[in-house]
Amino acid sequence: MQLTAATLLKTKFGYDHFRRGQKTAIDKVLAGENSLALMPTGGGKSLCYQIPALLLPGITLVISPLISLMKDQVDALHENDIPATFINSTLDYAEINEHLRLAASGEVKLLYLAPERLDSSSFLAELGQLNISLIAVDEAHCISQWGHDFRPSYLNLTTSLAQLPSQPPIIALTATATIQVADDICRRLEIPTENVIRTGFARDNLAFQVIKNQDRDRFLLDYLKLNHDQSGIIYASTRKEVQRLVHLLQQRKIKATQYHGGLSEQERRRNQEDFLYDRVQVMVATNAFGMGIDKSNVRFVIHAQVPGSLEAYYQEAGRAGRDGLPSEAILIFRAQDTQIQHFFIDQSEMDDEHKQKEYRKLQEMAQYANTQTCLQQFILRYFGDEPGEPCGRCSNCLDKREEQDITVDTQKVLSCVIRMHERFGKAVIAQVLTGANTLRVRQQHFQELSTYGLLKRQSQKKVIGLIDFLTAAGFLRVSGGKFPLVQVTAAGEQVLRGKQQVLRKTAVKAQQSLPEDD
Ligand code: ADP
Ligand code: ZN
Numbered sequence: 001m002q003l004t005a006a007t008l009l010k011t012k013f014g015y016d017h018f019r020r021g022q023k024t025a026i027d028k029v030l031a032g033e034n035s036l037a038l039m040p041t042g043g044g045k046s047l048c049y050q051i052p053a054l055l056l057p058g059i060t061l062v063i064s065p066l067i068s069l070m071k072d073q074v075d076a077l078h079e080n081d082i083p084a085t086f087i088n089s090t091l092d093y094a095e096i097n098e099h100l101r102l103a104a105s106g107e108v109k110l111l112y113l114a115p116e117r118l119d120s121s122s123f124l125a126e127l128g129q130l131n132i133s134l135i136a137v138d139e140a141h142c143i144s145q146w147g148h149d150f151r152p153s154y155l156n157l158t159t160s161l162a163q164l165p166s167q168p169p170i171i172a173l174t175a176t177a178t179i180q181v182a183d184d185i186c187r188r189l190e191i192p193t194e195n196v197i198r199t200g201f202a203r204d205n206l207a208f209q210v211i212k213n214q215d216r217d218r219f220l221l222d223y224l225k226l227n228h229d230q231s232g233i234i235y236a237s238t239r240k241e242v243q244r245l246v247h248l249l250q251q252r253k254i255k256a257t258q259y260h261g262g263l264s265e266q267e268r269r270r271n272q273e274d275f276l277y278d279r280v281q282v283m284v285a286t287n288a289f290g291m292g293i294d295k296s297n298v299r300f301v302i303h304a305q306v307p308g309s310l311e312a313y314y315q316e317a318g319r320a321g322r323d324g325l326p327s328e329a330i331l332i333f334r335a336q337d338t339q340i341q342h343f344f345i346d347q348s349e350m351d352d353e354h355k356q357k358e359y360r361k362l363q364e365m366a367q368y369a370n371t372q373t374c375l376q377q378f379i380l381r382y383f384g385d386e387p388g389e390p391c392g393r394c395s396n397c398l399d400k401r402e403e404q405d406i407t408v409d410t411q412k413v414l415s416c417v418i419r420m421h422e423r424f425g426k427a428v429i430a431q432v433l434t435g436a437n438t439l440r441v442r443q444q445h446f447q448e449l450s451t452y453g454l455l456k457r458q459s460q461k462k463v464i465g466l467i468d469f470l471t472a473a474g475f476l477r478v479s480g481g482k483f484p485l486v487q488v489t490a491a492g493e494q495v496l497r498g499k500q501q502v503l504r505k506t507a508v509k510a511q512q513s514l515p516e517d518d
Contacts, residue, residue: 005030005051012054012080019044021199026051028195029134029171035195036140036172036185040203041318045173046073049136053109054082058133058168062112065139065151069294070112077110086112103130115142115153118160132168135161137189139291140172144184146357147177147311149291158188175201176315179384200385201314205321208375209330209395210368216304216332217248223302223330224254224282231275232300234284235307235316237340245304246284256282259289290316296323302330308341309361310368310382333369335468338362346482359481370472372396372505403503407495409455410470410502413463414492416451417476422487426478429486430463469504 005026009015018026021039025048028035039045053060064070070086077084085099085108103111104126111130117123141147143154161170170189177185186193211219220234236242239260249256257271257280275283276295283289287307301320307313313331321327345358364382371378374390374397381387390397416433431438432446435453446452455463467486470476475492478484494500 003055005055008051008054009047012051012082013047019047019199021197022047025171025197028197029169030055032169033195034170034172034189034191035197036174036182036189036191038177038182038196038198038201039173039175040199040201041175041315042203042322042324043175043199045138045175048173049134049171050077050082050110052134052171056133058131059103059106059108060110060134060136061127061132062110062136062138063115063118063157064112065115065142065154066291067114068291070114072294074110074112082110083108084110084112087117088112088114089116100126106131115151115157119153119156121163124160124163128163128165132164132166134168135170137170137172139174140185140189141174141177141181141311143172143188144177144181145354146184147181149312149315175318176311176383178311178382181311182384198385200380201383202376202380202385202388203318203321204391205324205326206317206329206376207326207393207395208317208379208391209328210375211330211332211395212334212369214332216334217245219332220245220249220302220304221252221254223300224249224252227300228254228281230281230299231278231295231297232282232302233289233298233316233319234282234302234304235289236284236286236303237305237307237337237344239286241305242284242286249282249284254282255280256284259283259285261286261288287312287316290319293319294322295319297325298322298327299325300328300330302328302332304332305337305340306331306333306365306369308344308358308365310365310379311361313365313368314379314383331369333366335366335464338366341365342482356481359484363478363484366468367472370468372399372469372473399505401505404506405501406466406504407500407502409466410475410495412451412454413466413470414475414488414496416449416454417486417488418496419449419451420446423485425484426464426467426486427460429467430460433463434458434460436460470502473502473504475502 009018021037022044025035025037029052037045037048049060049062067088070088074084074086085102087096087099102108142149142151143157172185172189182196234245236245239262242258242260246256246258257274259268259271274280298320301317307316317329320329341362345355368378375394376391377387416429420429428440431441432449432452433455435456441447467476471478474489475495477487477489479487495502
């Protein structure tokens with residue numbers, strides 16, 4: 001029998017059909033071309049380089065930041081009788097040499113490497129001796145400074161690879177890349193745009209939910225009581241909050257453990273294993289947990305606090321349901337939690353341009369929490385995917401509250417924004433609309449505006465909620481990073497001209513005043 005990709009799929013991996021995108025990716029590799037595979041978590045990215053690795057004469061280098069996973073991946077290949085090995089910081093000098101020897105002698109077809117390895121010129125020289133047929137760059141979003149998980153050693157990747165005597169084809173793979181990040185990967189690895197394979201990032205087994213205006217602890221305890229037989233992850237933004245939550249759960253006899261940068265390596269490993277092997281039900285963690293965790297039966301991922309970007313959110317939430325079974329991705333949103341992320345950006349060592357970008361990503365994350373349209377569509381649009389039909393599973397698709405016509409209130413907000421020359425943030429706008437007598441208002445003589453006090457029966461909080469809703473709905477936009485200014489969009493102008501109606505779902509039926517800020 002001739003050895004082809006299709007026969008290998010059957011004989012080595014035991015599958016009858018390729019998943020979407022796999023065949024195209026494999027064909028590009030076999031044609032010797034550079035390519036980028038954008039596929040969702042669990043989409044089957046590994047086969048895109050493992051099958052070519054078996055068909056090509058030389059060795060395939062797999063560059064991956066997931067050090068903790070490498071051994072498992074190699075073990076899994078061994079189970080399928082595929083010779084593979086790895087080199088990373090968990091090995092000692094003798095082991096590294098032994099694994100290199102295996103690679104050099106042609107005894108293995110795949111060599112997994114941590115990107116840091118390539119920073120060493122002597123190691124590069126060793127690699128240069130190998131007959132390399134293919135280079136797979138896994139988690140390729142780490143290469144982009146605009147990605148949420150940038151790794152400096154990934155940045156050097158291109159220069160390092162250029163030092164190799166031969167220039168084998170490269171396949172880059174990721175499950176989280178915006179259009180900008182994908183462009184960046186292509187530019188750095190010289191991947192022609194026609195070789196970008198996009199199967200879409202949609203995860204049809206995930207039900208997204210946004211929980212607002214609810215007590216966080218109450219929600220978590222109720223949820224865990226209801227789902228006591230399910231395994232899941234709860235993410236929080238700070239170590240302190242992780243510690244508080246894990247304590248809270250343990251007090252209520254919920255089997256929970258924790259993971260964050262403040263624990264010793266030993267504790268982290270033990271807690272991680274307790275979770276992986278189902279000795280505990282819940283992992284409470286900061287974003288330090290998860291990269292390289294391959295637990296298939298995670299039924300829920302709850303973000304107790306909002307993360308810094310939709311990319312980070314989608315990657316973390318995407319750890320639910322890797323086995324394809326229905327799972328929940330829940331965001332508990334409180335506007336004040338965005339301040340923590342704001343603080344992280346502020347304190348970081350990024351340059352100014354980069355910070356502005358991060359602030360904008362955070363704003364988009366908040367819009368996800370404030371939209372009333374399908375959450376899955378919102379995510380897909382963010383990643384530049386075809387949004388398709390509303391998912392029918394998310395908390396917005398299932399929101400059965402009645403829609404209210406809020407066109408008149410919207411016009412009041414929009415005209416106020418214009419009267420203020422689109423140069424202020426939502427807090428000041430809310431002060432003006434509610435007729436507040438603050439220093440800021442007096443300094444700017446806003447009492448003289450015709451829109452001053454137009455919504456004076458409302459609280460400032462509600463008006464801010466309305467502005468957030470109108471931003472998420474696309475009638476307003478925010479510009480600028482750290483101190484975002486609110487501006488009217490083209491769709492907003494249509495509303496001002498009376499050409500478009502604005503509807504909003506609210507808890508209470510016929511109601512004169514503004515709806516709750518949900
Ligand atoms: P990713 O890296 O994209 O998250 P993996 O490569 O780990 O996904 O694949 C996810 C799961 O899907 C694995 O268990 C893998 O064996 C399985 N899989 C991959 N390709 C196929 C296929 N063509 N048919 C059936 N199952 C597949
Ligand atoms: Zn939906």
